Amino acid sequence: MGIKKNNTRAFCLKILYKILHKNVFFSDALIKYQNEFDEFNDNDKKYIYQLVVTLIRRLGYIEKIINLYLEKPIRNPEIKIVLQIGVAQIIYLRTPNYASVNQTVGIIRPKLKTFKPLVNAILRKVINNQKDYIHIINSTDHMLPAWILNKWKRNYGNETTELIIKSILSEPYLDISIDFSQTKIFKKFNAKLLPNGSIRLRKHNKISSLPMYKEGNWWVQDAAATIPANLLLNRINNNRKKKLVIDACAAPGGKSIQLLRSGLNVFSIDHDKKRIETMVKNFNRMNLKHNIINTNFLNWEPTNLDISAILLDAPCSGTGTFRRNPDIIWHRKKSDIMKLSEIQMELLEHSFKILKVGGTVVYTVCSIEPEEGINIAKKILNLPNIKLSKITSEEIPKLKESITNEGFVQILPHYWSEFGGLDGFFIARFEKK
Structure with a gap:
């Protein structure tokens, strides 16, 4: 896709095309076009980030508003994104109207110039007819794909779902x-x-x-992401230098840093080389000695290691991080949840296989889906050599509402609303008998 150099809106179009039509995550799309991105000044970089993230976070609303003024669907994905860029500026970024229209129409490539009158007309209708869509903007029903929205309403009820969505719509911290x-x-x-x-x-x-x-x-490190490591540390109070702890699926390394700074001997395991590069940079900046193993945790078969504890931050749907990573909203499919839950169960079973008797496993996912959280935790407790180490409200300040009847933790994004919310996490702690 050829775009004008140093044009922020044209660059956003390029990035958004990758995200919305090639299923590339925002961070990966930026890496792909890093050299072009680096040519922008700091203010332009901020604008690019703000426009892309706002558009993705509000995409459900934006599409609904555009459809009010279309006689038939637009098939060309590039023109769809151009329209979305224009509407995002008009409604959410409060960009001056002339810039929202003229400069957005200006990024349409010559080979698609026949769409310019249509884009111009629709953007002007959005500017002049706010009463047509004010009810859309004020609703929380348009932010998520229907399958996620309906699932959350079943699991958490309408009121809690609305609180979660309002939290996700706020700017990340x-x-x-x-x-x-x-x-x-x-x-x-x-x-x-x-x-x-x-x-x-x-x-x-x-x-x-x-x-x-x-x-x-x-x-x-998100505040909620600090809790799993702290819950593990609560079970290792003595002779920490002699205790070996595994941080499975460790990158980008925040939890490993917590464990290392507490004095533990930590093996940080991850299969992703690029994420490991980030982890190494973080460890070096923190002046921490580290043991990083680049492998799939499921394939790691240690011998002659006395493993006291394992922190398993398993791959998951990431539905607890929609505010911070709104592109996940449009990449996830309903079928992903079950596939991921199977992987999570395998990782947990492997953790107990290599853990010493009396050792601790803390299982966590940044998801609010029961299939990845409480259902997995209950299922693993059916194995004969595992018992639950209940988490108490004293261990997690001002999050009493997150403690389940069983002694698990399910943090929802609207908790700590007085501070601006949290990422959603499920956490369970176990001991090997």
């Missing part, structure tokens, strides 16, 4: 894990101190330009 004694370095950023000890930044500069980044005094 930046959570930082840092020693409490050093939180003062972020005072000028109006950082919030969260109940788990993380600090949260609503607005921030480029991450690498934040204070003490190069010195390795902190790392980026």
Whole structure:
């Protein structure tokens, strides 16, 4: 797809085409076009990110509004995205009308110029007829594909589903894990101190330009993502230097950093070479000695290792991270959930196979789907050599509502709403008998 160089909207079109029609994740699409992206200045980069993420997060609404003014569906995927870019600017980014129309129409390639009058007309109708679609914008029923929306309503009820969606529609934040004694370095950023000890930044500069980044005094990690490692550490109180812990599916490494900084001997395992590269950079910046193993955890058969604990952050649908990763919304299929649950069960079974008797497994997924969470946890408890290590409300500050009757944890995205919400996670802790 040929686009004009240094044109932010044209670049967004290129990225969005990959995301919406080639099922490429936003981060991977940026990597593919990294050289072109680097040519933009910082303000343009922010605008590109804002436009792409806003469009993906609000895509269900945008498509519904565009359809109000179409006599028949547009088949050309590139023109569909051009229209979506225009509507996202008009309604959600509050871009001046002339720019939303003229500059958006201007990114249509010459070979598709016959679509220019149609795009121009529809965008002007959106500008001049807000009363036509105000009911769409004010509803929470258009954000998700129908299969996810209906599934959540069945599992959590209409009221909770609406709270989850409203949380997902809000802008993501930046959570930082840092020693409490050093939180003062972020005072000028109006950082919030969260109940788990993380600090949260609503607005921030480029991450690498934040204070003490190069010195390795902190790392980026969602507040909810810190909980699984802390729950594991609660079961390893003595002689930590002599305890071997496995962080399975470890990249990008936030949980491994927690475990390493607590004094444990940690093996960090992941099969993805690119994600391991990121993990190595993070460990080196934090001045942490590490043992990284590049392999599929299911194929790892250790010998003569006395493994005290395993932290299994299993591959999952990622439905708990829709706010941070809205592209997942449009990539996931209903059939993915069952396929992933089979992999999760295999990973858990392998964990207990290599774990020593008396050892601990913490299983977690950034999903709010029962098939990947509570159903898996109940199923693994049917095995004869496994018992549940119940999680208590004292272990997770101000998240009492996330504790299930069984002693599992199911964090939903609207929890801690007074602080801006959380990523959704399921967590269960087990012991090998």
